[in-house]
Amino acid sequence: MRYFVRFLIQVMQVINEIAVLQSVLTTFRAQGKTIGLVPTMGALHAGHASLVRRSVQENDITVVSVFLNPTQFNDKKDLEHYPRTLDADCELLDQCGADLVFAPSVSEIYPEPDTRHFSYPPTDSVMEGAFRPGHFNGVCQIVSKLFSYVQPDRAYFGEKDFQQIAVIRRMVEDLGFDLTIVPCPVIRQEDGLAMSSRNALLSPEERTLAANIYRVMKESFSLQTSVQATHDYVVDSINAISGLKVQYYNIVDGKSLADVDSWEDSDDIVGCITVFCGATPIRLIDHIRYK
Ligand code: PAF
Numbered sequence: 001m002r003y004f005v006r007f008l009i010q011v012m013q014v015i016n017e018i019a020v021l022q023s024v025l026t027t028f029r030a031q032g033k034t035i036g037l038v039p040t041m042g043a044l045h046a047g048h049a050s051l052v053r054r055s056v057q058e059n060d061i062t063v064v065s066v067f068l069n070p071t072q073f074n075d076k077k078d079l080e081h082y083p084r085t086l087d088a089d090c091e092l093l094d095q096c097g098a099d100l101v102f103a104p105s106v107s108e109i110y111p112e113p114d115t116r117h118f119s120y121p122p123t124d125s126v127m128e129g130a131f132r133p134g135h136f137n138g139v140c141q142i143v144s145k146l147f148s149y150v151q152p153d154r155a156y157f158g159e160k161d162f163q164q165i166a167v168i169r170r171m172v173e174d175l176g177f178d179l180t181i182v183p184c185p186v187i188r189q190e191d192g193l194a195m196s197s198r199n200a201l202l203s204p205e206e207r208t209l210a211a212n213i214y215r216v217m218k219e220s221f222s223l224q225t226s227v228q229a230t231h232d233y234v235v236d237s238i239n240a241i242s243g244l245k246v247q248y249y250n251i252v253d254g255k256s257l258a259d260v261d262s263w264e265d266s267d268d269i270v271g272c273i274t275v276f277c278g279a280t281p282i283r284l285i286d287h288i289r290y291k
Pocket of ligand 1: 041069
């Protein structure tokens, strides 16, 4: 019924230009409507759909950005291989009830190179920050631009990119954006594999292997041993599976992302992992909350 009513009043609009986006949003804001933003890089899946549905429930207008941001890719091959599926993305977004899709070109967003430098250690210097230098700088560049264009009341991010949320929270504080960050839970497939756009790049065999990542982390949850032994169990068990190689497994405080040595160090403890899967290989990230 809701979709029928919505269809009568408003059809999802796809916008490519910043000026058009801003003018449409100015009208909505003048009508007192609240705005939710879901930033994405496209190749959308059920995880993204859950963010969009949540935004549609909590805001009058939902804007979804679909922009494969080059400045956050330190590996150009990774950018080249990233799946691009705008037509299918728009279909899914329409079904989810999004109002506006913002799908700009690279030159629209970066007519000049973005020379701004963001630095929020330790959140952006450990784990992904250490292994993908410049990655979070690129994320902050694009997310700060999107926040400025859209001026959302709420912005929705998947907890799958656990570290990204911690970095964006620091940026929001630093730049004084007046909005609420809404973290949304990881959506998993039946065998536990976290939904990710990169899963589309896995062969069926690699896809089966990848399910071991969360299985092993979940097993480690019930071990009840020291932090170091839990860490070693996860790394050794995953590395023992041919086709999987752990890049890092850090057991950290869920806010500062600093390593913890003991379960008593914090009441918010998360294990964050990155694993290379298969021959290409595809880099997969995941996390588990211990406390
Ligand atoms: O999480 C992502 O997909 C991207 O890092 C984001 C937040 C859309 C910025 O490009």
